[in-house]
Amino acid sequence: MAYRGCAAASREPIVTRGLIISAPRSGSGKTTVTLGLLAALRGRGVAVTAAKAGPDYIDTAFHAAASGKPGLNLDSWAMPPALIDALIADATRDAELLLVEGAMGLFDGIDAPPGRSGAAADLAARLGLPVLLVIDVSGASQSHAALLRGFSTHDPAVRIAGVVLNRVGSERHLRMVRDATAALGLPILGAIPRDAPPALPERHLGLVQAEEHPALEAALSALGAHIADHLDLDAVRALAAPMGAAAGGLDGLALPPPGQRIALARDAAFSFVYPHVMAAWRRAGAELLPFSPLADEAPPGAADSCWLPGGYPELHAGRLAASATFLDGLRRFAATRPVHGECGGHMVLGEVLEDAGGERHAMAGLLGHSTSFARRRMNLGYRQARLLSDGVLGSAGTMLRGHEFHYATVTQPGGNDPLAMLSDGEGRRIGPAGGRRGRVSGSFFHAIALAETTA
Incomplete structure (x- = not known):
């Protein structure tokens, strides 16, 4: 009420x-x-x-x-x-x-x-x-x-x-x-x-x-x-x-913030962030510092973590590849602070992104994989993820619920350590997914909330 x-x-x-x-x-x-x-x-x-x-x-x-x-x-x-x-x-x-x-x-x-x-x-x-x-x-x-x-x-x-x-x-x-x-x-x-x-x-x-x-x-x-x-x-x-009066707050229910000052990529190429996730980060005292890779902006230096959301980097691959300030700044940032990419953000963290026309564009190279939007296959469904190591999404063993929805395919796995073990919404094992190298992590998995139990 x-x-x-x-x-x-x-x-x-x-x-x-x-x-x-x-x-x-x-x-x-x-x-x-x-x-x-x-x-x-x-x-x-x-x-x-x-x-x-x-x-x-x-x-x-x-x-x-x-x-x-x-x-x-x-x-x-x-x-x-x-x-x-x-x-x-x-x-x-x-x-x-x-x-x-x-x-x-x-x-x-x-x-x-x-x-x-x-x-x-x-x-x-x-x-x-x-x-x-x-x-x-x-x-x-x-x-x-x-x-x-x-x-x-x-x-x-x-x-x-x-x-x-x-x-x-x-x-x-x-x-x-x-x-x-x-x-x-x-x-x-x-x-x-x-x-x-x-x-x-x-x-x-x-x-x-x-x-x-x-x-x-x-x-x-x-x-x-x-x-x-x-x-x-x-x-x-x-x-x-x-509607009845609902009670309770978001504490302990939503995703914890990946840092106290979060550099958040935010433009037409990086826009898929759930409103409830950002609201929970702010409620936890985190400050969001938006920047635009498409405007060739680097992650703000005042941030202590960087989050690259999903979106449509496949539609802007050439422009992103030419954004030297963004890519160089992201690499410098990752040398000392954590960087995480979801879906499209994960694609940009890799070595190469192939656009719809088959043209290959060099990305950040912070993870070793390459992806293609020319060789499309729809991936759609709920996912449950068990984290394999400590990181910005939580400690090792943390269970998260979310989903995948993308058409890009991984053309070169790149030898990254896996980020998580995935299963689908009905509990069928999918296997290791995502990647991590040092302070950098990424996955096609979009996190929505903490699962009710941890393993």
Whole structure:
């Protein structure tokens, strides 16, 4: 429960309400509806915030731009329940409404104990939040009644409370879907026509990043107006359920900071850092010192550690290879202080990065491996990592949960000592992964949270 107003004696409690926005599958329009609702409701003066169910850096940045509040991830597999509670409590402190956008389909997760599959349905059940289901109705009409009946009864703990019909072809098409589904008693809160405004541009890991969008504010404003025209905003707000007051803090639950003053690479090539991780570092007293490798900046000398996040270095390999100040400064930094790279950062720490056209670019050479974006293979999934030595991620034996999502391949392993032993989300052993040399470490593994047990 949050409070409104400045004077303590006159502050009125804000009862935060919550709603899950999900769909039967990817590509149904969840992100379009979520961003449009955030922009439209914010335009009406509603204090609205958003979260993404599952591991996703890109959508949370768009959520932040549309809502004016920091982005947030909630992951029922990677995060201990107590961490989820603490993150929600922090995110909703000054919010009237929390919209949680699902990933893939509502019930899509992994084979895991109940409530820990990573599916958006886990959050709906655990938090008691109703679901607004976005359905792409193109290519069918009456058959959507069967789909809705199935989703409504599949899990008694998950309540489908309303529906948005997306990509409606005509008034006749809309009438046929409405008539077929009327007996189910599910309110249809909106119908979005097939000739909607163009979608936000995409690339190989999802949407083009919010910070790279040439006219993001105008695009979100137009999307908000479009959603306001085709959805009943008052009905959507009424659908949301009051959320109980969550307690607890992030201490002992989130990743510890890799140093007290962290040089953080931050630009279009290095942007994949989870908001809750940075928030936890700051709460632990760490100072983040951003710098831009694309602007040929070296890690700040005042820092005592350097973190190279994931992102899109494969799209900027030539520019990075020509950034002598950055690369030389990074090498000098690594001689005396720890440097860690996640995914794209790990690629830049290696010897060579091959771009999509097959051109090879020299990288920092602090680790011995080489990677290629020309020889692509998708790597996607939850990961549990057991650290093999002490380092910035924790002491040897520490168990971390996170994920991988990349298309790059390792073309030369380079003889690095492995950073961690990996298993997938269902416990199947993957084997040694990542690399470490002296004070330098890296991996394609993105860390989300500490696991609940250590080995």
